[in-house]
Amino acid sequence: MQKILVTGGCGYIGSHTIVDLIENGFDVISIDDNSRSTTYLTDGIEKITGKKLKNYKVDLKNFDETLAVFQENEDIMGVVHFAAYKSVSESVEMPLDYFENNLFSLINLLKCVKEFSVPYFVFSSSCTVYGNPDKIPVTEESPIKKAESPYGATKQMGEEIINEFSESYHYNSVLLRYFNPVGAHPSALIGELPLGKPQNLVPAITQTAIEKLPQLIVYGNDYDTRDGSCIRDYVHVCDIAHAHTLALQYLVEKKNITNCDVFNLGTGNGVTVLEAIKAFETVSGIKLNYKIGQRRSGDVVAIYANNDRAVKALGWQIKYDLPDMMRTAWAWELQVKKDEELMQKQNPVLN
Numbered sequence: 001m002q003k004i005l006v007t008g009g010c011g012y013i014g015s016h017t018i019v020d021l022i023e024n025g026f027d028v029i030s031i032d033d034n035s036r037s038t039t040y041l042t043d044g045i046e047k048i049t050g051k052k053l054k055n056y057k058v059d060l061k062n063f064d065e066t067l068a069v070f071q072e073n074e075d076i077m078g079v080v081h082f083a084a085y086k087s088v089s090e091s092v093e094m095p096l097d098y099f100e101n102n103l104f105s106l107i108n109l110l111k112c113v114k115e116f117s118v119p120y121f122v123f124s125s126s127c128t129v130y131g132n133p134d135k136i137p138v139t140e141e142s143p144i145k146k147a148e149s150p151y152g153a154t155k156q157m158g159e160e161i162i163n164e165f166s167e168s169y170h171y172n173s174v175l176l177r178y179f180n181p182v183g184a185h186p187s188a189l190i191g192e193l194p195l196g197k198p199q200n201l202v203p204a205i206t207q208t209a210i211e212k213l214p215q216l217i218v219y220g221n222d223y224d225t226r227d228g229s230c231i232r233d234y235v236h237v238c239d240i241a242h243a244h245t246l247a248l249q250y251l252v253e254k255k256n257i258t259n260c261d262v263f264n265l266g267t268g269n270g271v272t273v274l275e276a277i278k279a280f281e282t283v284s285g286i287k288l289n290y291k292i293g294q295r296r297s298g299d300v301v302a303i304y305a306n307n308d309r310a311v312k313a314l315g316w317q318i319k320y321d322l323p324d325m326m327r328t329a330w331a332w333e334l335q336v337k338k339d340e341e342l343m344q345k346q347n348p349v350l351n
């Protein structure tokens with residue numbers, strides 16, 4: 001079986017991608033320092049796939065420890081790199097931590113890829129590289145504008161680094177630009193586990209619905225859109241996960257056009273914040289407690305993808321629609337609550 005190293009494998013998109021890779025016949029190991037994740041999701045991976053994930057609790061900023069993982073696994077034939085800090089607002093407060101963590105990790109990883117001649121590299125990028133686009137839907141040729149945050153800048157620089165690396169050393173990479181990954185695995189055994197108060201819309205919706213949060217604030221309804229709230233391209237995390245498997249297969253089958261092909265991973269449908277809330281209310285039967293608040297600085301007014309290239313070149317097919325996204329996100333939130341209550345019963349002293 002072909003062995004793939006997934007970095008950030010204990011995280012939201014990493015864990016869903018590992019499930020998809022295993023289900024498509026790959027052998028997978030993970031590097032995750034658990035600085036922003038726990039083993040909760042790896043337990044879920046095992047329940048879904050029957051396979052116990054080998055996770056190396058290593059900080060990718062530590063080159064020697066990262067190299068040791070490659071020395072122990074000389075049969076790694078591909079890397080899927082998720083591990084990074086990803087909060088837009090936090091990156092504004094601590095830009096140097098973001099540049100250090102996200103870029104030093106990537107550079108160390110690429111040094112190991114070169115040292116061990118690992119042929120394939122897939123990078124978790126983001127639509128944030130487009131900034132506030134002049135024209136939507138955005139294609140992969142849409143202009144890369146000034147990043148709206150240090151987080152977005154690390155994704156733009158990361159793409160540049162991988163591009164130059166792949167060209168200079170004739171490696172084969174794929175950059176996947178996610179739009180807004182949401183939802184959870186249909187089993188409700190893995191999903192999004194935001195640390196602290198959720199920044200992103202869908203976990204904020206489900207945590208409000210389950211009364212973990214007192215009320216959802218809609219950050220502005222005075223934008224120039226059909227209902228005044230911002231437009232995004234929400235895409236199910238399982239569709240995003242499967243695109244990584246397709247990207248690896250695309251590289252293995254030498255279908256890539258350049259040393260560093262780029263793909264938009266969005267559904268092509270723009271959805272407003274208020275429409276997303278309505279979709280949640282419809283599938284959950286819950287009237288969501290929200291109010292309209294001030295705009296959030298750095299928010300893009302409207303962005304959604306032209307995904308033709310991923311559909312044609314990768315054979316990517318969107319399987320989940322907006323109701324599925326909300327239904328699986330809600331089922332996951334209910335499951336987490338059940339697990340928390342079970343843990344409380346078993347360890348009352350913890351709370």
Ligand code: WQD
Nearest residue numbers: 086088126128180199200201204217218219230273296299
């Ligand atoms: C979506 C919309 C908010 C929370 C970011 C990163 C992107 C990717 C996904 C990593 C916006 C509104 C949100 C809330 C709200 N991250 N909102 N109330 O900002 O589009 O993208 O996360 O890869 O790179 O930039 O996602 O979910 O934070 O916001 O009204 O409590 O929901 O204003 O319009 P965003 P988001």
